Structures are given as C-alpha cells and as structure tokens.
Amino acid sequence: MWPRSSDAELARVVKVVSAAISRWHHVEGNWYKIYLFIDNTGTGTITFEDLEKFLRGTYPGLHLDREELPSDDMFRLWKALDTSARMRVPKSEFMSFMRRYGGASGKSEKVSKGLLPRNVLPKDDSKRRSECQTPHKVNTEESGHARTQSFMAAMRRNQRERQKKAGARLSHFAFEAEEEAAQSIMARSPRATMEP
Structure with missing residues (x-):
C-alpha cells in the first residue's frame, strides 16, 4: 500500500501535481500558496487526509482522478513527505520537499505564461536593460508618491538620453504614444497622484 519510490518517480509525481496546480490555480512553483490551500485549518501541519x-x-482542490494520479502515486508522495511516520507534515518539510522535487518558488520558465526560457535571451542583454530602465530621477512628494508631471518629465529625459545614444530623432507620433503609455501606467498605479 505504501510503495517505495526513486527520486525519478517522486519528480514525476510532483510534476503531475505541479501541472494540475498550474491548470487550476496559476501558481506553479509557489509551494507556499499551495501549502495554504492544503492546510485550510491553519494548524501548521498537514495530514494524509488533507493532502x-x-x-x-474539487476546487480549491486539484480534482485529479485516479487516471491522472493513481492512488499508488499519492501514497508514494505521502510516504516521501512523512519520513518520520508522524502522520503530520509541517510546513517547512513540505516546502523543502516540494522545492527539491518540483523546483523552487518562482523558477518556472513556461513560455505559456509569457516568459521566455533563459537560453532564448542573449547573454549580453545590457543594451536591452538600458532601453527598458525606469527613470531614476522622479521628484516625489513627502509621501513618496510621484506626481504625473514629474513622472512624465522623467520619461522625457529618459527618452532624450536614448535618442542621443542612438543618434536618431523620435517622431512626434512615437513620442505621443510613449506619453499616452506613461499616463496609462500612472492611471493604473494605486499610488499615483493625478494632476490636470
């Protein structure tokens, strides 16, 4: 009933669970959030029944049937989690195990989430980084909130610096589009203080 398993088998089981997590919760690799779903009573430990x-x-569960995740795989996962046979697994052990076999939190490189695998990006991306920098010289009020006018001025300075480096002149249309984009960013920012 409680089968022994190799590291490859455990990695496969965790991969199945991780795929279901991605499908239902869109937090693949964030094992802390997953732990909170499992430990819905807030005791700090999970039992086999919780798992x-x-x-x-059903939701917030993963709705994995016996075809997707056979019972032996579920038993295999629990046996590997509960190595001391206490019938309870604390958060730290769960997190450590899942990170070991399923990857650390935030390390997913799925293209489907809009992220490119690291091997696609050029090794020297300093040019790309310099073009995408947020302006550093933004005047803020005492509260630390940037005013729209200050943000726009900083964006213009940043654009002029890029123009000088490129030796090209930005067309009026492109400048207006960038200004609209900056205003859109400021409008969505919860800290933005809008000025007329």
Missing part, C-alpha cells in the same frame, strides 16, 4: 482532499477534491 488527499486537496489532490482529489
């Missing part, structure tokens, strides 16, 4: 309810249950 089974999360894996087999």
Whole structure:
C-alpha cells in the first residue's frame, strides 16, 4: 500500500501535481500558496487526509482522478513527505520537499505564461536593460508618491538620453504614444497622484 519510490518517480509525481496546480490555480512553483490551500485549518501541519482532499477534491482542490494520479502515486508522495511516520507534515518539510522535487518558488520558465526560457535571451542583454530602465530621477512628494508631471518629465529625459545614444530623432507620433503609455501606467498605479 505504501510503495517505495526513486527520486525519478517522486519528480514525476510532483510534476503531475505541479501541472494540475498550474491548470487550476496559476501558481506553479509557489509551494507556499499551495501549502495554504492544503492546510485550510491553519494548524501548521498537514495530514494524509488533507493532502488527499486537496489532490482529489474539487476546487480549491486539484480534482485529479485516479487516471491522472493513481492512488499508488499519492501514497508514494505521502510516504516521501512523512519520513518520520508522524502522520503530520509541517510546513517547512513540505516546502523543502516540494522545492527539491518540483523546483523552487518562482523558477518556472513556461513560455505559456509569457516568459521566455533563459537560453532564448542573449547573454549580453545590457543594451536591452538600458532601453527598458525606469527613470531614476522622479521628484516625489513627502509621501513618496510621484506626481504625473514629474513622472512624465522623467520619461522625457529618459527618452532624450536614448535618442542621443542612438543618434536618431523620435517622431512626434512615437513620442505621443510613449506619453499616452506613461499616463496609462500612472492611471493604473494605486499610488499615483493625478494632476490636470
């Protein structure tokens, strides 16, 4: 009933769970958030029943049927998690195990999430970084909030610096488009102080 497993088998089981997490919760690799779903009582430990309810249950569970995740795989996962046979797994052990077999939090390189794999990017991306920098010289009020006027001025300075480096002149249309984009960013910012 509680099968032994190799590292490859555990990695495969965690991969199945991770894919379901990505499908249902869009937080693949964020094992802390997943732990909070499993430990819905807030005790700081999870039991086999908690894990089974999360894996087999409906939302916020993963709704994994026995075809996607056979019972042996679920038992295999629990046996590897609960090495001391205490029937409870604390958060730290769960996090450590899942990061070991499923990757650390935030390390997902899925293209489907709009992220490119690292091997696609050029090794020397200093040019790209300099073009995408946020202006450093933005005047702020005492509260630390940037005013629209200050933000726009900083964006213009940044654009002029890029023009000088490129030796080209930005057309009026492109400048207006960039100004509209900056205003849109400021409008969405919860800290923005809009000026007429």
